[in-house]
Amino acid sequence: MRPLRPRRRHPLAALAVLLVGLVVTGGAYAAISAPQGAQAVSAQSFAVDLGRKLYLQGCSTCHGLSAEGTTDGPTLIGVGAAAVDFQVSTGRMPLQSGGVQAPRKPRAYDETQVDQLAAYVASLGPGPAIPSAEQLDLSDANLQEGGELFRTNCASCHNFVGQGGALTRGKYAPDLAGVSSRTMYEAMLTGPQSMPVFSDTSLTPEQKRAIIAFVQNVQEEPNPGGFGLGRVGPVSEGLVTWTVGLGLIIAAAVWIAVKPS
Amino acid sequence: MSDRPAEGGAHALQPEEHGQRLGQPHGQPQGQRATQGDQHEAYEPPETVTDPAQQGLIDDPHEEAPRRIVEGEHSHGPRQTDVDPRAAKRAERQVAALFAVSALATVGFVLAYVFIDLDSLDSLVWSNRLLGVMLALSLFCIGAGAIHWAKKLMADDEYVQSRHELRSTPEEREDFVDSFRRGTDDSGFTRRSLIRRSLIGAMALLPINAVILLWDLAEEKPGGPGGLRETLWAPGVPIVAAVTHAQVRPEDLAIGALVNAEPENLEELPEGPPRLNALANSAIILVRMEPAEIRTQQGAGWDYQGILAFSKICTHVGCPTSLYEQETHHLLCPCHQSTYDLADSARVVFGPAARSLPQLAITVDEGGYLVARQGFQALVGPSTWEVP
Numbered sequence: 132m133r134p135l136r137p138r139r140r141h142p143l144a145a146l147a148v149l150l151v152g153l154v155v156t157g158g159a160y161a162a163i164s165a166p167q168g169a170q171a172v173s174a175q176s177f178a179v180d181l182g183r184k185l186y187l188q189g190c191s192t193c194h195g196l197s198a199e200g201t202t203d204g205p206t207l208i209g210v211g212a213a214a215v216d217f218q219v220s221t222g223r224m225p226l227q228s229g230g231v232q233a234p235r236k237p238r239a240y241d242e243t244q245v246d247q248l249a250a251y252v253a254s255l256g257p258g259p260a261i262p263s264a265e266q267l268d269l270s271d272a273n274l275q276e277g278g279e280l281f282r283t284n285c286a287s288c289h290n291f292v293g294q295g296g297a298l299t300r301g302k303y304a305p306d307l308a309g310v311s312s313r314t315m316y317e318a319m320l321t322g323p324q325s326m327p328v329f330s331d332t333s334l335t336p337e338q339k340r341a342i343i344a345f346v347q348n349v350q351e352e353p354n355p356g357g358f359g360l361g362r363v364g365p366v367s368e369g370l371v372t373w374t375v376g377l378g379l380i381i382a383a384a385v386w387i388a389v390k391p392s
Numbered sequence: 393m394s395d396r397p398a399e400g401g402a403h404a405l406q407p408e409e410h411g412q413r414l415g416q417p418h419g420q421p422q423g424q425r426a427t428q429g430d431q432h433e434a435y436e437p438p439e440t441v442t443d444p445a446q447q448g449l450i451d452d453p454h455e456e457a458p459r460r461i462v463e464g465e466h467s468h469g470p471r472q473t474d475v476d477p478r479a480a481k482r483a484e485r486q487v488a489a490l491f492a493v494s495a496l497a498t499v500g501f502v503l504a505y506v507f508i509d510l511d512s513l514d515s516l517v518w519s520n521r522l523l524g525v526m527l528a529l530s531l532f533c534i535g536a537g538a539i540h541w542a543k544k545l546m547a548d549d550e551y552v553q554s555r556h557e558l559r560s561t562p563e564e565r566e567d568f569v570d571s572f573r574r575g576t577d578d579s580g581f582t583r584r585s586l587i588r589r590s591l592i593g594a595m596a597l598l599p600i601n602a603v604i605l606l607w608d609l610a611e612e613k614p615g616g617p618g619g620l621r622e623t624l625w626a627p628g629v630p631i632v633a634a635v636t637h638a639q640v641r642p643e644d645l646a647i648g649a650l651v652n653a654e655p656e657n658l659e660e661l662p663e664g665p666p667r668l669n670a671l672a673n674s675a676i677i678l679v680r681m682e683p684a685e686i687r688t689q690q691g692a693g694w695d696y697q698g699i700l701a702f703s704k705i706c707t708h709v710g711c712p713t714s715l716y717e718q719e720t721h722h723l724l725c726p727c728h729q730s731t732y733d734l735a736d737s738a739r740v741v742f743g744p745a746a747r748s749l750p751q752l753a754i755t756v757d758e759g760g761y762l763v764a765r766q767g768f769q770a771l772v773g774p775s776t777w778e779v780p
Contacts, residue, residue: 276635280635283635284634284635284650287712287713287714287715287726288715296726298724299720304715322718324719325717325718325720327649328646328647328648329649329650330644330646330649332641332644332645333633333640333644333645333646333649333651353513355513355516356516356517356521387539391472391544392472
């Protein structure tokens with residue numbers, strides 16, 4: 132024991148013990164629990180990195196090099212992954228040309244790339260996340276409540292069965308036919324463009340699911356026939372009445388009145 | 393009376409000439425009126441008009457082969473079916489074919505009605521389509537056949553029937569004055585002043601009945617709720633979300649949020665018309681924007697941390713308006729496109745509405761829920777004569 136004593140009292144002995152202890156406990160912890168976490172963390176940061184590269188290439192011109200926003204586009208700090216997923220996976224972003232509203236079009240990025248972009252933007256500040264599969268499980272959704280909520284909160288713009296309709300100055304509420312439940316959920320959550328925000332506190336996830344279930348349910352309703360004329364209400368019906376209907380009547384009047392040859 | 397109806401006009405004709413044929417058919421000398429009997433006579437080729445330019449009938453005196461258009465006469469050449477018997481025969485067959493199509497369509501209508509079972513939505517759609525098409529064909533083809541018949545085959549002559557004089561004859565007029573005088577004398581209306589004055593007095597008071605009956609429609613009915621403009625909002629009335637009737641906290645509303653809301657005391661009213669009528673003017677919308685984005689409000693500090701409450705009833709004709717565009721803070725009414733700028737006291741920026749949407753001053757109660765600070769200060773609902 133004697134020979135050890137001086138070393139034990141060595142000024143660095145405590146540090147050595149501390150280091151050994153840390154390495155052992157840290158190593159043990161890492162051996163037990165770290166592998167997945169570490170991989171996940173690195174995969175996450177990897178996705179953020181790739182997302183950042185995609186962002187700099189495709190989005191930074193309008194939204195700024197660090198997503199702070201420019202005169203051409205709003206800041207993306209704090210918009211959350213859900214907003215990115217909504218805008219990019221429906222093809223609304225990247226914007227092709229200026230205009231009153233970004234239209235739905237074929238997407239420019241595949242699903243992995245959208246996730247990477249979303250991961251990058253989510254890393255900039257807290258915002259709504261992409262809804263999980265559980266959040267989108269419509270199996271126990273209340274259709275009746277969904278219908279009532281839809282007619283109160285959504286139908287004024289999107290029409291009674293989600294057909295969409297006109298807003299001011301060329302803007303419009305899009306048709307909801309064929310829109311995925313994830314996209315609808317994200318739209319309510321983030322309030323893209325003209326649409327107001329319906330956060331989880333004002334419409335609970337359950338109510339959102341009920342609304343989505345209602346919208347998808349009415350799409351499956353059988354068509355009773357007739358000319359729907361887009362089913363967007365009096366605008367298209369009036370147009371057809373004034374042009375086609377009156378046109379036919381005028382044509383008949385001209386035919387009746389014209390001198391026979 | 394002119395011997396040229398073209399210039400004399402129809403009004404110059406005397407009543408006994410009703411039914412006079414005008415429009416010289418096919419080349420009879422002008423001024424010589426045809427009689428009723430000629431219309432079935434064989435066609436005669438038109439004579440050349442001697443000098444149409446002199447008569448002011450055509451613009452260009454050098455125009456070749458002038459058309460025989462005489463103002464007031466509508467004179468025109470023969471039809472194909474007048475000169476070509478084969479064309480007439482063809483037209484006859486076409487007319488008959490149209491009538492036959494109509495008859496077949498009627499049969500088809502009956503068949504479609506009898507034989508299509510309405511056992512599925514598809515068959516209902518087909519039934520509607522067939523019934524509609526058959527009915528349209530059977531009606532349209534009769535009309536079209538009749539027109540085609542008239543245009544191609546019926547006698548191509550034009551008639552004028554002048555209308556009788558509107559003024560009554562002097563005898564009738566004198567007669568009327570006489571009987572009126574006799575009535576006045578016989579009734580003694582001028583003589584018996586007591587009766588006359590009491591009658592005038594009674595008639596003058598009569599409209600009061602109607603005023604009393606319409607009294608109840610007055611908006612500001614004194615005492616008791618139920619006036620059209622009286623809403624349920626009062627100091628401290630909690631704001632609840634529509635449908636769910638859940639009270640609303642400020643933190644429930646994100647920036648850009650829209651909540652369709654109503655007063656909590658709406659639930660105290662009996663279900664049915666009383667509640668619906670109250671909702672019809674008490675419905676509001678809550679929106680939240682960055683407080684810095686609010687340019688003006690209808691009252692100082694009527695928002696709560698950027699949350700603004702407005703009546704949902706358009707001031708134009710009272711449609712519920714909640715097409716809120718959160719980027720521009722514009723609220724659009726779907727009925728007539730009135731647009732309000734909610735960041736600027738709900739000023740009308742477009743459309744027929746004449747005044748801003750009334751704003752509701754809000755605050756929070758001790759529980760942290762949004763409540764009305766006071767009732768509406770401006771009248772809610774559509775504009776009228778008193779509330780332009």
